[in-house]
Amino acid sequence: MTFAVYLPLLLALPLTVTARRIAARGTPGSAAWALTVAAVIAAACSTWSLILLALTMLDDLPPLSALDDHPTLELPEPVPGPIALVAGLLLLAGGARLLTDVRLRLATYRDLRAISEPGERFVVADLATPMAVAVPGTARRPGHLLVTTGILRLLDADERRVLFAHERAHLDRHHHRLVAAAAAAAALNPLLIPVRETVAYLVERWADEDAAADVGDRALTAKAVARAALATAGTPPLTALGIGGGAAVQRVRALTAPAPAPRRRRLVVPMLVVVVFLAVVTVATGEFIALARAWL
Amino acid sequence: MTTKDGRRAPGTLEAGVMGVLWAAATPMSAADVQRELGGELAYNTVQTILIRLHEKKTVERRRAGRGHVYWPVEDAATAAASRMRAALAGLPDRRAVLQHFAQALDDADAELLRDLLAGTEQRRQP
Numbered sequence: 001m002t003f004a005v006y007l008p009l010l011l012a013l014p015l016t017v018t019a020r021r022i023a024a025r026g027t028p029g030s031a032a033w034a035l036t037v038a039a040v041i042a043a044a045c046s047t048w049s050l051i052l053l054a055l056t057m058l059d060d061l062p063p064l065s066a067l068d069d070h071p072t073l074e075l076p077e078p079v080p081g082p083i084a085l086v087a088g089l090l091l092l093a094g095g096a097r098l099l100t101d102v103r104l105r106l107a108t109y110r111d112l113r114a115i116s117e118p119g120e121r122f123v124v125a126d127l128a129t130p131m132a133v134a135v136p137g138t139a140r141r142p143g144h145l146l147v148t149t150g151i152l153r154l155l156d157a158d159e160r161r162v163l164f165a166h167e168r169a170h171l172d173r174h175h176h177r178l179v180a181a182a183a184a185a186a187a188l189n190p191l192l193i194p195v196r197e198t199v200a201y202l203v204e205r206w207a208d209e210d211a212a213a214d215v216g217d218r219a220l221t222a223k224a225v226a227r228a229a230l231a232t233a234g235t236p237p238l239t240a241l242g243i244g245g246g247a248a249v250q251r252v253r254a255l256t257a258p259a260p261a262p263r264r265r266r267l268v269v270p271m272l273v274v275v276v277f278l279a280v281v282t283v284a285t286g287e288f289i290a291l292a293r294a295w296l
Numbered sequence: 297m298t299t300k301d302g303r304r305a306p307g308t309l310e311a312g313v314m315g316v317l318w319a320a321a322t323p324m325s326a327a328d329v330q331r332e333l334g335g336e337l338a339y340n341t342v343q344t345i346l347i348r349l350h351e352k353k354t355v356e357r358r359r360a361g362r363g364h365v366y367w368p369v370e371d372a373a374t375a376a377a378s379r380m381r382a383a384l385a386g387l388p389d390r391r392a393v394l395q396h397f398a399q400a401l402d403d404a405d406a407e408l409l410r411d412l413l414a415g416t417e418q419r420r421q422p
Contacts (some may be wrong), residue, residue: 105393107390108384108390108393111379111382124372124376125377126374126377127381131398133394147311148380152315153318157312157319157332160311160315161312163397164308165308207395226412228397230401230406246401248401248409252413
């Protein structure tokens, strides 16, 4: 086995490096989709690489290592034992992180869903903390909005229309699925954590654009987002997007600019990464099959 | 999100009315609510929503003059608040898996946002 099996472990990097630039321009929806699909494929490929590397430990199993005593039957030893061992450990760690993330998400949604009566589309919680959550539904019941009295009192009637339109956009477009898929990819391959953060940001931008189109006023939408964010000032940010201010600042800035036009060219990088990934993984798998034949 | 025929998605109308009632300090009549919503909805629509909310026991009302004044039922919201707090308690931070309209920010960002907000305000004035 040559370098092909190691490549997918690093190929996530071009995606990580370009994610922010992809998010900066164009419509947020297409970028969110492209980055999520690319991240999921990147994570699947790097996991498959780890599986192949870990499987080379099989040559240490008694029936195979017994063959080592026959000098005439020299077995190929393509991957050094320690590397295979590290691959196995990384695989286990990734699996554990994935499990933790999925369980955390499902439990949080389940507990938040339990707050509303079935069929209720809007629930108010009497809390001073300004919060609004789009609680995703299930196959049997639609999602609902959960808002605190803190945020209702903070915004005026027009700004509340922005808020409701924004949260409804999250529900109607099933944004939680994209975010969960990107998070699963980042759990398996931590190099993809910046991509997960970018997808979470893009989903907010997407709902902002939907809300702006719905209320027909970008400046009003910007004002609502800014006022809601300012009310939380002083508390540490949950996600930092780095350069040029945090996510809230970038959302407001994007809304004060004209509505974005689709720019398909910026999606070339994630698509290219996907194609290269699939090619490399095919080569690595072919090599592994050849190796397994030599062993047996 | 509006539906295809221009009507608002289910729940959004009720959310608008409930938002007004919660933001208000005192009970409101249907006319008060309609005015607060900026004339976005017809008086009869507001009236219908309020009656429906009253039937669902989400709002309470009492007679005032020729009509009623309405205010939100606090018990349900208090119960929802404690369940929400319980749902988001614990480690790791469960809020991190949710999408947030109100995004937390540091002091430098707050300064930037105030500037941006000032810019928007100016631009909105013709």
